[in-house]
Amino acid sequence: xxxxxxxxxxxxxxxxxxxxxxxxxxxxxxxxxxxxxxxxxxxxxxxxxxxxxxxxxxxxxxxxxxxxxxxxxxxxxxxxxxxxxxxxxxxxxxxxxxxxxxxxxxxxxxxxxxxxxxxxxxxxxxxxxxxxxxxxxxxxxxxxxxxxxxxxxxxxxxxxxxxxxxxxxxxxxxxxxxxxxxxxxxxxxxxxxxxxxxxxxxxxxxxxxxxxxxxxxxxxxxxxxxxxxxxxxxxxxxxxxxxxxxxxxxxxxxxxxxxxxxxxxxxxxxxxxxxxxxxxxxxxxxxxxxxxxxxxxxxxxxxxxxxxxxxxxxxxxxxxxxxxxxxxxxxxxxxxxxxxxxxxxxxxxxxxxxxxxxxxxxxxxxxxxxxxxxxxxxxxxxxxxxxxxxxxxxxxxxxxxxxxxxxxxxxxxxxxxxxxxxxxxxxxxxxxxxxxxxxxxxxxxxx
Amino acid sequence: xxxxxxxxxxxxxxxxxxxxxxxxxxxxxxxxxxxxxxxxxxxxxxxxxxxxxxxxxxxxxxxxxxxxxxxxxxxxxxxxxxxxxxxxxxxxxxxxxxxxxxxxxxxxxxxxxxxxxxxxxxxxxxxxxxxxxxxxxxxxxxxxxxxxxxxxxxxxxxxxxxxxxxxxxxxxxxxxxxxxxxxxxxxxxxxxxxxxxxxxxxxxxxxxxxxxxxxxxxxxxxxxxxxxxxxxxxxxxxxxxxxxxxxxxxxxxxxxxxxxxxxxxxxxxxxxxxxxxx
Numbered sequence: 230x231x232x233x234x235x236x237x238x239x240x241x242x243x244x245x246x247x248x249x250x251x252x253x254x255x256x257x258x259x260x261x262x263x264x265x266x267x268x269x270x271x272x273x274x275x276x277x278x279x280x281x282x283x284x285x286x287x288x289x290x291x292x293x294x295x296x297x298x299x300x301x302x303x304x305x306x307x308x309x310x311x312x313x314x315x316x317x318x319x320x321x322x323x324x325x326x327x328x329x330x331x332x333x334x335x336x337x338x339x340x341x342x343x344x345x346x347x348x349x350x351x352x353x354x355x356x357x358x359x360x361x362x363x364x365x366x367x368x369x370x371x372x373x374x375x376x377x378x379x380x381x382x383x384x385x386x387x388x389x390x391x392x393x394x395x396x397x398x399x400x401x402x403x404x405x406x407x408x409x410x411x412x413x414x415x416x417x418x419x420x421x422x423x424x425x426x427x428x429x430x431x432x433x434x435x436x437x438x439x440x441x442x443x444x445x446x447x448x449x450x451x452x453x454x455x456x457x458x459x460x461x462x463x464x465x466x467x468x469x470x471x472x473x474x475x476x477x478x479x480x481x482x483x484x485x486x487x488x489x490x491x492x493x494x495x496x497x498x499x500x501x502x503x504x505x506x507x508x509x510x511x512x513x514x515x516x517x518x519x520x521x522x523x524x525x526x527x528x529x530x531x532x533x534x535x536x537x538x539x540x541x542x543x544x545x546x547x548x549x550x551x552x553x554x555x556x557x558x559x560x561x562x563x564x565x566x567x568x569x570x571x572x573x574x575x576x577x578x579x580x581x582x583x584x585x586x587x588x589x590x591x592x593x594x595x596x597x598x599x600x601x602x603x604x605x606x607x608x609x610x611x612x613x614x615x616x617x618x619x620x621x622x623x624x625x626x627x628x629x630x631x632x633x634x635x636x637x638x639x640x641x642x643x644x645x646x647x648x649x650x651x652x653x654x655x656x657x658x659x660x661x662x663x664x665x666x667x668x669x670x671x672x673x674x675x676x
Numbered sequence: 677x678x679x680x681x682x683x684x685x686x687x688x689x690x691x692x693x694x695x696x697x698x699x700x701x702x703x704x705x706x707x708x709x710x711x712x713x714x715x716x717x718x719x720x721x722x723x724x725x726x727x728x729x730x731x732x733x734x735x736x737x738x739x740x741x742x743x744x745x746x747x748x749x750x751x752x753x754x755x756x757x758x759x760x761x762x763x764x765x766x767x768x769x770x771x772x773x774x775x776x777x778x779x780x781x782x783x784x785x786x787x788x789x790x791x792x793x794x795x796x797x798x799x800x801x802x803x804x805x806x807x808x809x810x811x812x813x814x815x816x817x818x819x820x821x822x823x824x825x826x827x828x829x830x831x832x833x834x835x836x837x838x839x840x841x842x843x844x845x846x847x848x849x850x851x852x853x854x855x856x857x858x859x860x861x862x863x864x865x866x867x868x869x870x871x872x873x874x875x876x877x878x879x880x881x882x883x884x885x886x887x888x889x890x891x892x893x894x895x896x897x898x899x900x901x902x903x904x905x906x907x908x909x910x911x912x913x914x915x916x917x918x919x920x921x922x923x924x925x926x927x928x929x930x931x932x933x934x935x936x937x938x939x940x941x942x943x944x945x946x947x948x949x950x951x952x953x954x
Contacts, residue, residue: 244915248908255904255933262894262901262945296892410890419888458739458801465804486804487885498887606887614889618876625872629865 241307242314250308257304261295268293297437309407312400323393330374334383334639342637342652344665350649350676354642357649358382360675361638368671370636380642385635392631393656398624402617409613417608418442421500424450425600429473433605444495444605447473451481453502453599466499468601484603494607501602506546509557510594511573513541516587523593526559538564539586546597553577557592561585632657634664649676679733680797682726683752684790689719690755690783697775701850709772716759716779723756730799739801744815747942748797751789753815754938755782757823761866765827769859773850777830810881818874818899822934824867825906829931831860832924839921857920860927861913868906875899894945898937905930 240246268276270288277284291298339345350357361384365372370386420433420442429449433442449471456465465485472480472492482490489498506528513522513534524532526543533540541561550556554576562568563586571585578591634655641648651672653665696712699705730743743749762778765771789795835856850856878896883889890896909926912918 244911248912248915251904251908251911255901255908258897258901258904261892262897262941266892460801462801463804464801465807487808489884489887496887498885500886604887608887611883611889615880615883618880622869622873622876625869629869 238314241311242318244315246311247308247315250304250311254304254308257295257301260292261301264292264295266293266295294437305407309404312404316397316400320397323397327390327393331376331383331385331637334376334385334637336639336641336648336650339637339639339650339652342654344653344662346651346665346669346672348649348651348673348676350647351645352647352676354380354382354640354647357640357647357676361640361649361672364672364675365636373635381639383637383639385637387636388634389631390633390635392627392633395624395627395631398620399628402620402624405617405620406614409610409615409617411610412613413608413610417606417610419604419606419608422448422497422603422605423503423600424448424468424470424603425505426450426453426598429471446479446493447476448497448603449473450601453601455502466502468499468502468603470497484601494609496606498604498606499601500604503600503602504546504548504597505600506543506557506595506597508596509543509592511557511559512591512593514589514591516584516589531562541585544570546595547572548597550574553580555595555597557595559585559590561588632664636668679726679730682722682729683786686719686723686726686755687783687786687790689715689722690759690779690786693719694776694779694783697772697779701773701776709775712775712779713763713766713772716763716775720756720759720763723752727752727756734799737799739799741802741806742812743799744811745802745806746796746800748789748795750815750819751785751795754819754822755785755789757819758782758785758826761820761823761863762827762830765859765863765866769862770851770855771831771859774830774834774856777833778827781826781830805885808881808885810877810884814874814877814881817870817877821867821869821871821874822938824863824870825902825927825931825934828860828863828867828927831856831863832927832931835860835924836921836928853920857923860924864906864909864927868903868910871899871903871906875903895937895941898933898941902930902933902937905933 264287265272265276270293273284273287273293277287287293290300295301336347352360362372365384365386370388371390373385373387375385376383418433418435420435422430422433424430427450429447431444431447433444435442450468451471452469454467455463456467458464468484470482470484470490471478472482480492484490484497484499486499489496491497509526511524511526513524514520515522515537522534524534524541526532526541528543531540531542539561541559543557544560545558547556547558550572553574556572556574558570558572560568560570566586569585571582571590573583573585573590573592574580575592575595577583583590632655634653637652639650641650649672651669653668655664693712693715696708696715699708700712727743730749731740734740734743744753758778759782762771762775766775789797834850835853838850838853838856875896878899879889882891882896905926909923909930912926913923
């Protein structure tokens with residue numbers, strides 16, 4: 230048992246585990262884009278058939294809401310654990326590397342480095358040493374350590390040692406983003422609101438839950454309108470709204486796409502819009518008698534057709550009905566007959582289908598009302614996420630383009646000449662060689 | 677002399693360049709390579725001029741916006757970025773022999789933009805969703821990332837071919853595999869950085885426009901898939917028993933994800949980015 234736990238831990242702290250999880254997350258995400266997301270169980274059964282294995286697997290694994298399913302979240306959780314454990318394992322080693330002090334330095338040790346070079350100078354030890362120190366100073370090297378011995382001087386110099394830690398910054402940023410996302414999903418909410426022009430509400434329909442939420446204030450939609458370009462395409466969707474606290478107007482604002490309103494930590498975004506109809510003035514022509522009756526219909530109540538045993542009511546409205554422009558739906562109940570309903574085209578009064586029962590119907594006037602669809606959210610985790618984003622970019626830059634370099638330098642006086650040994654090591658092996666040759670040219674110049 | 681004319685000329689420009697890069701491989705005369713690079717620089721400048729002119733034309737129409745708003749404009753900018761990134765790396769790395777791949781990709785992107793009936797090349801006004809300062813940052817950074825991955829795809833293909841056929845025929849001239857592997861790593865790092873910035877600018881934009889920095893929209897998700905694949909590549913490089921060949925193959929897979937993010941999602945899946953489809 231202990232062995233199994235041990236090997237599990239070993240695996241979780243390994244780079245191999247990181248690569249596998251990243252690829253697994255990629256495959257799982259692909260699956261989520263290929264299957265319809267956000268469908269109900271009934272919808273899935275209807276789509277694939279009641280008895281199909283595919284439908285059962287999809288429902289069992291929560292593939293219709295894959296990104297919020299337990300196993301997908303667990304995969305992200307394992308990634309977070311892997312990042313944390315890797316950091317815990319490796320950070321002390323990096324710290325050691327960063328603060329490592331060489332007790333003593335000999336030329337033999339330096340010779341083992343791949344980037345090693347030696348020079349000879351006719352000047353004496355002190356002169357060479359002071360010139361070297363000067364050289365390191367001018368070129369912005371930090372002095373980590375100096376060792377003065379009889380006839381020998383050694384120095385360790387560093388540049389950009391802080392970059393040793395940038396990879397931890399990248400991983401910390403990823404964790405911060407995950408923590409922020411988690412905080413947002415637990416502490417915040419996301420939902421929608423549909424408000425008719427002139428109405429006010431404080432009810433938010435929460436997304437992905439069949440719940441509502443009541444805001445501590447009301448929002449009223451004063452006006453919704455669409456602006457158009459000269460060629461007829463929409464250029465702007467605008468909701469003019471007012472915030473009401475206990476019935477008092479406290480703030481007016483215009484919400485546009487890309488231009489939300491934030492009030493008391495809750496943000497409102499322009500998402501959709503639609504129209505409903507409240508009133509229509511309709512002309513009924515009785516086909517048997519050619520008698521014309523003008524009625525004002527509403528969605529709230531039914532109207533009696535005078536002198537006939539029939540009631541009619543306005544049922545629905547579409548702004549665009551099959552390419553023929555707006556249409557209204559009228560329902561009719563005649564005594565002794567089945568109820569019937571019919572779509573009437575507003576812009577084509579002579580259309581042969583504009584009829585219901587024994588009546589030809591023409592729409593004289595409609596008064597559609599816009600409603601605006603707002604996305605509403607409160608997300609206390611968003612700041613963590615944004616800081617994480619910034620950190621991710623900065624630290625990726627630092628990780629891949631920042632270099633931590635260490636130079637060891639030993640100067641020995643032998644007889645009447647001085648020998649200088651230098652070695653260099655950096656965390657970017659590929660780029661060190663060229664750097665080192667430039668560095669050596671610099672040293673040669675001063676000697 | 678309008679922008680469409682200049683941009684259709686650059687289509688042929690990239691074709692000529694790719695023929696010259698091919699000539700370098702076939703005849704093994706560096707003369708072709710030099711000609712190809714000079715040609716590439718000229719076409720790159722011409723294409724930039726074409727894009728600038730299109731920008732100005734949109735203002736003349738009274739619907740001024742940067743030409744990065746629909747499929748046609750992004751294809752043009754995409755082909756430009758591929759060659760821009762390639763030439764940027766050419767200064768430091770001896771990779772003139774793989775020029776055939778980025779130049780061919782640039783040509784194909786331009787040819788598709790210019791000749792496909794599905795691509796609307798008229799200047800259209802910006803839809804409300806795109807009216808944001810984030811548009812420029814988001815599109816440019818994403819495409820720099822994609823372009824680097826296209827160049828990496830070229831290096832990976834060259835690596836796979838080189839290790840398989842060593843010095844036979846055409847492939848004799850391809851630089852040595854070790855150098856290609858190093859170059860591939862550098863260009864993937866570059867791409868990964870820009871793709872990261874691209875995804876994050878998109879997320880910040882989404883947060884300020886619809887109130888959600890991440891909504892698992894198909895294109896968003898596919899860009900994350902691409903990011904995950906390249907993140908896996910960058911980690912796998914440090915694994916002891918992962919060969920460079922495996923890295924090269926995974927880079928080709930990664931570029932497949934880029935292509936699917938850009939084309940596949942528009943054609944087969946729908947979502948927030950559907951305005952990029954026509």
